[in-house]
């Protein structure tokens with residue numbers, strides 16, 4: 001037998017309380033019926049048995065050791081002792097040997113919650129028998145007593161609870177519903193808590209509605225109405241005004257319904273929450289004042305409940321981004337999507353840092369999309385204001401300040417400095433390397449960055465008129481197929497040109513104007529982009545001009561924001577710098593061409609186009625360094641004075657040109673030919689063998705002799721004399737000496753009758 005659990009069942013109420021069971025009369029009836037002198041109800045505790053009702057004895061308790069009933073408890077069944085004086089278990093029991101001299105005992109169990117806690121018993125002082133029928137009746141009486149005890153316990157517990165309620169600040173009220181709700185019960189503490197006596201309320205002398213404020217009366221009626229319509233529980237706060245005081249009461253009401261769904265009753269707890277209300281009001285007032293202060297300070301406020309994902313903001317917050325307060329959506333997804341894509345990661349990172357406790361405050365600046373399409377710079381400052389039991393933030397509140405103006409001027413200044421720096425970088429690179437392409441390429445990344453763009457190119461016009469093309473100094477690497485790959489390879493080889501300007505890109509070249517297109521597909525000049533080309537969502541074309549002439553352009557594409565005139569204006573210094581560099585390069589190139597022309601002129605005989613004497617001597621010097629074998633020859637036109645005299649000076653010039661051409665034709669590079677002056681020419685002819693050289697000189701002589709030179713109506717017959725000398729010492733060839741030897745040979749050729757080749761001896 002588990003005595004511990006049995007003792008738990010026999011609680012204070014059964015063992016120690018003075019609460020009577022009121023069953024003494026039943027014991028009397030039982031004793032009469034069974035014709036025994038003693039009948040009692042015993043409850044067996046740990047150390048003793050207490051008689052909760054008795055008849056025929058004045059004893060109220062006996063020790064457990066001697067108690068007959070403990071046998072019933074232990075055996076959990078009826079126990080009958082016919083003659084205790086002869087029963088070895090009881091014969092020495094003081095209750096047998098002394099008062100009340102028990103001889104006969106019949107006990108039946110009292111059972112509560114499956115535990116036998118005692119017995120209903122019949123006692124006689126003489127021996128006797130009891131038949132089965134009487135024992136069965138006794139058993140039934142035992143069952144009835146068990147039930148009675150159970151109910152009495154529950155009743156007592158309820159009474160205790162009631163007593164507690166009446167001492168508590170919670171008023172309990174019950175309304176019964178027939179045709180209307182009628183107050184049928186209200187705990188006695190209503191006088192103390194609500195200031196209205198329960199009698200007055202129950203008799204209807206005072207109606208509850210009379211003490212409620214006007215607003216509370218409405219709320220109370222609403223609650224009762226809700227219950228009548230099937231609402232099970234309802235909570236509201238009511239203001240009660242009695243002649244002595246005004247209090248705030250919270251009411252939690254529960255409705256009970258019949259099986260057919262009709263309202264049966266309403267029970268309610270009413271308790272004074274005036275203190276809480278006072279604090280709340282005060283907080284509200286403070287909040288209100290704070291709100292007014294914030295409104296005045298132009299600050300947007302936000303209060304984000306993370307668990308519920310509700311972000312409450314004030315009107316100013318909405319104003320900053322141009323939103324109607326009424327259309328604000330409190331879900332975090334809404335404000336998240338307003339954040340500029342370029343700032344989003346930064347904001348999330350800062351927020352997480354704060355949420356995991358790595359930063360005391362959340363403080364960052366970012367851009368938000370205004371309803372007018374522009375971006376607004378916002379400084380956000382927030383802090384956790386509520387955490388859960390584990391210290392995890394559940395609410396963050398903070399402020400927003402519109403810092404667009406400040407940021408824009410700061411950014412503008414910063415960008416201006418950046419622009420100047422990279423203009424200087426372009427110039428420095430050019431000055432250092434004298435390479436404009438390299439200079440443009442070195443700043444392409446910075447140009448993209450400063451203009452917030454994705455792609456860029458810098459081009460310069462090359463060539464004149466209709467053949468002019470745009471040479472691409474620098475361009476973003478956009479490669480998507482074989483042809484674009486080879487185009488980019490051309491660019492790498494510095495050989496990429498744009499020659500078609502009948503498109504969006506070429507508009508600035510053709511018009512000389514800035515091209516702004518924030519919807520390129522709808523631009524009249526747009527021809528689209530080649531298949532596979534990354535999408536161009538926005539385009540800015542900037543012409544580079546020198547004295548109103550378009551000398552190149554800068555193309556920018558895919559800014560996050562729209563391109564504006566301000567962008568073009570901002571980048572103008574860069575365009576001017578490029579214009580300056582382009583101009584400088586043009587001048588440099590023109591100077592080089594002029595120089596080359598001058599050099600050429602200085603070295604050339606203007607009439608025949610051959611080297612002049614000076615150039616010839618220079619060439620001889622470089623020729624001598626090659627240590628080649630060959631000859632030096634001087635060619636002179638015979639009787640040239642006569643030609644001049646006969647046909648005129650112009651015809652003479654023509655004759656000189658004709659002979660020069662023949663000499664040049666017979667002496668291709670590396671042979672060197674020159675006009676030394678007058679009608680005298682010089683040749684340096686390469687060759688190992690004198691005979692072979694002679695043959696060539698002879699061939700030249702014959703060609704002149706056989707050739708006819710015509711000028712206007714005149715035809716001239718010419719001949720030449722040639723004096724030649726073979727270069728014997730190829731290592732130390734002295735061309736002045738060689739020329740003089742050739743000259744001597746020429747003299748002899750003239751002497752010997754002209755029109756011949758003569759070698760020095």
Ligand SMILES: Nc1nc2c(ncn2[C@@H]2O[C@H](COP(=O)(O)OP(=O)(O)OP(=O)(O)O)[C@@H](O)[C@H]2O)c(=O)[nH]1
Nearest residue numbers: 637638639640641642644649650652653678679750
């Ligand atoms: N048309 C023309 N005549 C020139 C030029 N330079 C020199 N002469 C002439 O060439 C002639 C040279 O004559 P000379 O040196 O006397 O010899 P030549 O008449 O050719 O007689 P030989 O050399 O002895 O056969 C002069 O009459 C010069 O005026 C020139 O550039 N153009």
